[in-house]
Amino acid sequence: MTQSPAVRTPGRSGPVRIGERAARTLVTELARRNDPKPALLVGTAPGDAVLAAAFDALLPGDVLTVVPAAGCTAAELRDHVAAQGQWIADRVRVVDSLAAADPAEVVVVAEPFTGTAEEARTTIDGLAKHLADGAVLAVATPATPGRTEGAAAELERQGALFGVGTDLVLRNKPPVRVYRLRLTPAPVSLAARLAPAYRPSSVPLTRGMHIDSNGVAAAGIALGLAGLARVVRPKSKLWLLPALAAAPVAAFFRDPERDVPEDPSAVVAAADGEVLSVQRLHDERFGDGEWLRVAVFLSVLDVHVNRAPVAGKVVDYFVADGGFANAMKPEAEHNVAAYTVLDTDHGTVVVAQRTGLIARRIVQRAPIGALLARGERFGLIRFGSRTDVYLPAEAADPLVGPGERVVGGSTVIARWR
Numbered sequence: 001m002t003q004s005p006a007v008r009t010p011g012r013s014g015p016v017r018i019g020e021r022a023a024r025t026l027v028t029e030l031a032r033r034n035d036p037k038p039a040l041l042v043g044t045a046p047g048d049a050v051l052a053a054a055f056d057a058l059l060p061g062d063v064l065t066v067v068p069a070a071g072c073t074a075a076e077l078r079d080h081v082a083a084q085g086q087w088i089a090d091r092v093r094v095v096d097s098l099a100a101a102d103p104a105e106v107v108v109v110a111e112p113f114t115g116t117a118e119e120a121r122t123t124i125d126g127l128a129k130h131l132a133d134g135a136v137l138a139v140a141t142p143a144t145p146g147r148t149e150g151a152a153a154e155l156e157r158q159g160a161l162f163g164v165g166t167d168l169v170l171r172n173k174p175p176v177r178v179y180r181l182r183l184t185p186a187p188v189s190l191a192a193r194l195a196p197a198y199r200p201s202s203v204p205l206t207r208g209m210h211i212d213s214n215g216v217a218a219a220g221i222a223l224g225l226a227g228l229a230r231v232v233r234p235k236s237k238l239w240l241l242p243a244l245a246a247a248p249v250a251a252f253f254r255d256p257e258r259d260v261p262e263d264p265s266a267v268v269a270a271a272d273g274e275v276l277s278v279q280r281l282h283d284e285r286f287g288d289g290e291w292l293r294v295a296v297f298l299s300v301l302d303v304h305v306n307r308a309p310v311a312g313k314v315v316d317y318f319v320a321d322g323g324f325a326n327a328m329k330p331e332a333e334h335n336v337a338a339y340t341v342l343d344t345d346h347g348t349v350v351v352a353q354r355t356g357l358i359a360r361r362i363v364q365r366a367p368i369g370a371l372l373a374r375g376e377r378f379g380l381i382r383f384g385s386r387t388d389v390y391l392p393a394e395a396a397d398p399l400v401g402p403g404e405r406v407v408g409g410s411t412v413i414a415r416w417r
Contacts, residue, residue: 016112016142018176022169023049025178025200027057029136030106032195032373036061040104040130043111045072046080050110055088064092065101069111103132112176113141113151120151124158124181134186136164143168143177155179164370169200186371188343191311192264196376208257212305212380214363215253222246252383255305258409260375267396267414268375269406270309270351271387273298275413276328278398283390286341286350290393294413296406297328297386306379307409308372309389310349312342317368327356327386335385338362340378346416347392351378356385375409389413 018026027050030039036059044051044066054064068077077094084092095101107130113120124137131137141152158181159166165180202210226243229236261268273296280290298304319338325331337354353362364379372378381387396414400406406413 016114016176017173018049018110018112018140019172020049020053021200022140022172022176022178023053024198025167025169026050026108026110026138026140027053028165028167028198029138029180030054030062030064030108031057032197033106033193034059034195035193037063037106038102038104038132039064039106040067040101040108041065042067042098042101042107042109042127043069044077045069046076048110050108051080054108055084055092058088058091062091065104066092066094067098067101068094068096098126098130101130103130103135105132105135107131107135107137109137109139113139113155116150117154120154121158124154128183131183133184134182134190135184136186137181137183138178139181140169140176140178143170143175152177162369163367165197165367167200171200182369185369186313188313188371189345191313191371191373192345194311194371194373194376196260196307196373199377202255202377210255210257211250212253212255214380214382215250215255218253219246219250222249252300252304253380254303255377256303258307258375258407260373260409261412263412263415265416266374266412267309267389267391267416268307269294269296269408269411269413270389271296271298271304271306271381271406271408272302273387273406275400275402275404275406276386277402278400280393285339286348286390291350292391292393292396292398292414293388294391294398294400295386295388298381300383303408304380304382305377305408306351306353306381306387308342308366308374308376308378309351309413310342310344310346311374312344312349312372314340314366314368314370314372315343316341317364317366319362322355324355324357327354332356332386336362338364338379340364340366342372346395349392350388350390352388352390353379353381354386354388355381356383 074096081092162181164182167178201213222242226239229239276295276297322334322336335355340351342349361382366378400413
């Protein structure tokens, strides 16, 4: 098989290796699709972490086509597939070259892009003919701090044009950045068939509890300040202040796993907190008609990771300037807010992440074109504030009222008619 020099086999022709965590990130789109689908894995070999992750992600009805990496033969791969047992052998087909592969709905390149921008562009162009309409192409490149050139620069460009998600995997040698590209639009209806995406930015503590990467960074800064204070003033106890603050700061960014209701008519809370109001209103920014808005206040003790209330496609995102009033007061209507607009099978849905008196930073990780499953993490708000969900009033009935506590991703706040 003839390969572009922009693609190198991990562990064989270069120092870049895809580890278990990065491999799981690469096959995210394969793992989250709950319906039978054709998938394509390009450039792999027995023992590669990406191949093992792809095997783990397979569901009944899936068909995975595998293309060998340079230095590996199709016969070697077929023997490896057969050794995995009948369940895998029935769902995996090994071909001699990429030319023999059929179009797929999920295409994963197992080998990191490490060549020039032109080589990366040529490789993506060659893979495009193997992408079905709305398919996702997952590729990775080494994440070199302070440098964006060659293949990395081309993937940044492709991500700006066609990107529907990107993840930085620091726990890899070296760290890599995974890009998910969609060269043609996907139907909105596909979102309802997705499970929430795996996010490597969430660091696991236990099976049910993670810490968002923002929390890891904040705790690291606190510990760094403690170490610096200890060196500068060794006889002082001031270092204890940032040292003791590290744990509660990290706890603020906790990211627990949630059981998302399977009921397709359910609309779930976008955040943990107390329902401030449930009201009907008009907002011309989102279109004509009346909206049902459920506003939830997040205290500093609540989980601040935001989740998609419904399955849908991100079609717009904008930030409105404003103040920083207490999120529980009426003036908070005019606070700085980030609006994520979703197209769904039931109409337009909007999630507003509002700043508050303490909260001054909003994180939104779902680019335009991304498909979000119901209950999927898409951002967070730092240190308290408010999250509002806008639903078409004629299409949904509220199930919560002011004063009630809700749990993001789990509590059903409304139901589609």
